[in-house]
Structure formats: C-alpha cells, structure tokens
Amino acid sequence: MTLSFDSAAELVAALRPEEPVFGLRPHVLRQAAEDYVAAFPGDVLYAVKCNDDPRVLQALHGGGIRHFDTASIPEVARINDLFGHEPAETRVCHYMHPVKGPEATAAAYRQYGVRCFALDHPDELDKIRAATGDARDLTLLVRMEAPRNQATFDLGGKFGASVEDAPDLLRAVAASGNQVGLTFHVGSQCLNPGAYARAIDLADQVAERARVAVPVLDVGGGFPADYVGAATAPFPAFAQAVVAAVRRSKNLRHARLQCEPGRALVAAGCSVVVQVLARRGEALYLNDGAYGSLSELRYLELVPPIRVLRPGGRPGRARLGFKLFGPTCDSADVLPGPYWLPADVAAGDWLEVGQMGAYSNVLRTPFNGFYADRWVYLRDPPVAITPDMEAERRFDLRTA
Numbered sequence: 307m308t309l310s311f312d313s314a315a316e317l318v319a320a321l322r323p324e325e326p327v328f329g330l331r332p333h334v335l336r337q338a339a340e341d342y343v344a345a346f347p348g349d350v351l352y353a354v355k356c357n358d359d360p361r362v363l364q365a366l367h368g369g370g371i372r373h374f375d376t377a378s379i380p381e382v383a384r385i386n387d388l389f390g391h392e393p394a395e396t397r398v399c400h401y402m403h404p405v406k407g408p409e410a411t412a413a414a415y416r417q418y419g420v421r422c423f424a425l426d427h428p429d430e431l432d433k434i435r436a437a438t439g440d441a442r443d444l445t446l447l448v449r450m451e452a453p454r455n456q457a458t459f460d461l462g463g464k465f466g467a468s469v470e471d472a473p474d475l476l477r478a479v480a481a482s483g484n485q486v487g488l489t490f491h492v493g494s495q496c497l498n499p500g501a502y503a504r505a506i507d508l509a510d511q512v513a514e515r516a517r518v519a520v521p522v523l524d525v526g527g528g529f530p531a532d533y534v535g536a537a538t539a540p541f542p543a544f545a546q547a548v549v550a551a552v553r554r555s556k557n558l559r560h561a562r563l564q565c566e567p568g569r570a571l572v573a574a575g576c577s578v579v580v581q582v583l584a585r586r587g588e589a590l591y592l593n594d595g596a597y598g599s600l601s602e603l604r605y606l607e608l609v610p611p612i613r614v615l616r617p618g619g620r621p622g623r624a625r626l627g628f629k630l631f632g633p634t635c636d637s638a639d640v641l642p643g644p645y646w647l648p649a650d651v652a653a654g655d656w657l658e659v660g661q662m663g664a665y666s667n668v669l670r671t672p673f674n675g676f677y678a679d680r681w682v683y684l685r686d687p688p689v690a691i692t693p694d695m696e697a698e699r700r701f702d703l704r705t706a
C-alpha cells in the first residue's frame with residue numbers, strides 16, 4: 307500500500323526515512339494532463355519512458371490522457387496491464403521508437419493491436435511490412451530530423467531521416483497502402499516555441515517534395531518543465547505556435563495533430579526526499595545522487611527547487627551554494643551545482659528536491675547497492691520556485 311501524507315514535512319516527521327523516498331502528487335499530475343489535453347488541438351500521447359510508474363500512469367489517465375508514446379514491448383504491456391479492462395480507444399499505444407526488433411514489431415501488431423509505428427529508414431519499413439504480414443491498416447510516421455540545438459537536451463544525430471531522404475520514405479510508405487505521417491523531436495526541455503514552428507516549416511518542405519498527402523503530423527515531445535533559472539512559456543504558447551505554423555503551411559494544414567510530452571507532464575508531480583548523511587564545508591553527502599534518481603541533474607545541469615525539512619527545527623535565513631555528493635564510492639557521483647540552501651544545513655536534515663517526476667526513477671541504477679524504491683503520496687502543492695532561487699541562479703550564471 308502507498309502511504310499518504312499532507313506534506314513532505316509530515317512524511318519526514320512520521321517516517322524519518324534513511325533511504326530516498328519518491329513523493330508523488332497525483333493531483334498535480336491529473337491537473338497537468340487536463341491542461342495539456344485542453345490546450346492541444348489533437349491527441350496528447352504521454353511519453354511513457356519519462357516515468358513509467360503505474361501510479362503516475364493512473365494519475366495521467368485520470369486526467370484524460372488516452373494515448374501513449376511507447377518505445378518497447380514492456381511499455382506497451384504495462385499500458386495494457388493497467389488499462390486493458392478499459393475500452394480500446396481510451397488506451398491507445400503508439401510505437402514511436404524508429405528502430406525496433408522484428409519480434410517486438412510483430413508482438414505489438416498481433417498481440418497488442420498497435421497500429422501506429424515510427425520509422426526513419428527504408429529498412430525499417432521492410433521490417434514493419436514483414437512483421438505485420440504486409441498490413442494495410444497502419445499509420446506509419448516518418449521521423450525526420452528537426453533543426454539542431456533548439457533545446458537544453460539536443461536529441462538530434464541519432465534518429466531522423468534527413469530532409470533529402472524523408473520524401474522518398476514518405477512515398478514508400480504511401481505505396482505500402484498505409485496512412486502516412488510525419489514526426490520529429492526538437493529535443494528535450496525546449497524553451498522556445500519557435501523551435502516547433504521551424505520544425506513544422508521543414509516538415510512542410512518534406513511533404514511538398516514528397517508529393518503525397520500527409521494526413522498526420524506528430525510534433526513530438528520536448529515541452530519544458532519549470533526549473534530554477536529556466537523560465538518557460540506556458541504550454542498554450544507552444545500549442546499556439548504549433549497551430550500557427552500548421553495553418554500557414556501548404557501541405558500540413560489539414561493534418562491531424564499529435565504531440566508526445568514527457569517531462570512537461572510529469573516533472574512537477576513528484577519530489578524526491580533525500581537525507582544529508584554528512585556535511586564537509588560546502589559539500590553535502592546525500593543518500594541519493596548521480597547513479598540514483600538525481601542522475602539527470604548531473605548531465606543536464608538542471609537546477610530543481612530544493613527545500614530543507616528539519617522536524618522540530620527551522621533552518622536559518624542565510625543561504626550558501628553547495629555541491630552534492632551521492633552515496634556511491636564513485637567520485638563521479640557528484641552534482642557540482644551550486645545548489646543554494648540554508649547555510650546551516652547539517653547532517654540529519656532532509657531535502658525535498660522538487661520537479662523530479664521526469665527521468666528520475668526510470669534512470670536509477672542499483673550501483674553500490676543503493677536503489678531507492680519507496681513511494682508515498684503527498685497532498686500539498688509542489689516545491690515552489692522562489693524569486694530568491696531565481697536571483698541565486700542568475701548570480702551563478704553570471705559568475706560561472
């Protein structure tokens with residue numbers, strides 16, 4: 307059973323946890339789902355890879371998410387296990403990984419009824435045709451390159467047919483007798499709505515060159531979550547940029563739209579509550595780190611809002627920038643920060659690290675025997691990003 311608390315402070319007072327705890331806020335997840343579904347004029351596919359915890363998926367489904375961007379059979383199976391009893395149209399899986407195994411493709415089609423697949427190469431089209439017995443009831447989305455370096459985490463260079471190659475692939479898909487579509491990913495934590503408009507302009511050029519109708523356009527994920535110093539436009543601004551670009555396009559203006567948010571839907575819905583095991587000057591040794599649920603903070607240099615939780619005490623007002631070490635014996639297990647916290651933070655305190663619903667539990671490893679898997683529900687609002695935090699981050703960026 308998952309315990310439930312009014313706040314992270316109450317959780318810490320009750321459990322005094324020595325291991326990291328995931329604090330899930332289903333009400334926040336449900337609200338995010340409702341907001342995205344209301345703002346986007348098409349299907350909102352949740353990118354399951356971002357956080358596949360069943361409680362997260364249930365909350366999103368409760369908020370109206372009916373489509374799922376899946377990358378593997380285990381993800382498809384999880385959606386099926388959770389929502390298999392629901393009508394099929396309320397749990398639609400789209401297999402959006404452009405490189406799939408033949409058996410996985412066949413299982414998706416035959417066992418799970420998946421009808422939408424992404425691809426970025428003629429070999430993959432051959433594979434899909436062979437694995438599905440030359441099916442004609444598919445929607446095949448050609449993943450094309452998006453303009454590079456538009457986001458905090460550039461996803462280019464691995465997947466995506468070039469603008470030169472994509473038209474031939476679109477024609478080959480059309481010739482296979484299946485419904486044709488285009489998709490791209492602008493990169494994760496993309497702060498600029500204009501990046502989607504640029505990618506849609508490129509998709510329009512590809513459709514123009516291909517000279518086949520493209521009735522489906524999937525604008526991928528990449529929508530930003532709130533971190534300290536990463537002020538983002540609200541999702542409706544991104545949705546409007548998409549709609550405006552599609553309307554002014556020549557070839558995509560009647561396309562059915564899809565998007566695949568991961569991070570932006572779930573980041574605010576989960577905190578990680580960690581304990582300070584030791585303090586050495588301006589370094590804190592935590593029970594979670596770069597090999598655990600905080601790994602994204604290391605390689606993306608995102609700064610989440612953090613608050614100190616000290617049952618029976620109140621931290622001082624003066625603040626200092628800290629470096630955070632994780633619990634393994636590996637010296638790469640460090641988050642250099644600086645992370646600004648009350649100057650009197652000490653061993654035994656707990657930290658609530660906010661905005662940790664995305665790419666946290668799914669990236670943790672059991673390295674050195676540490677593998678946190680304790681979950682609770684929290685009923686309070688997420689950790690707020692304060693003007694002080696923003697000012698500290700601006701200072702750090704200026705002096706870096």
Ligand SMILES: Cc1ncc(COP(=O)(O)O)c(C=O)c1O
Binds near residue numbers: 495526527566
């Ligand atoms: C195909 C695809 N769609 C959607 C996403 C979700 O991206 P984000 O979490 O940035 O919204 C990803 C992330 O890697 C992806 O590969």
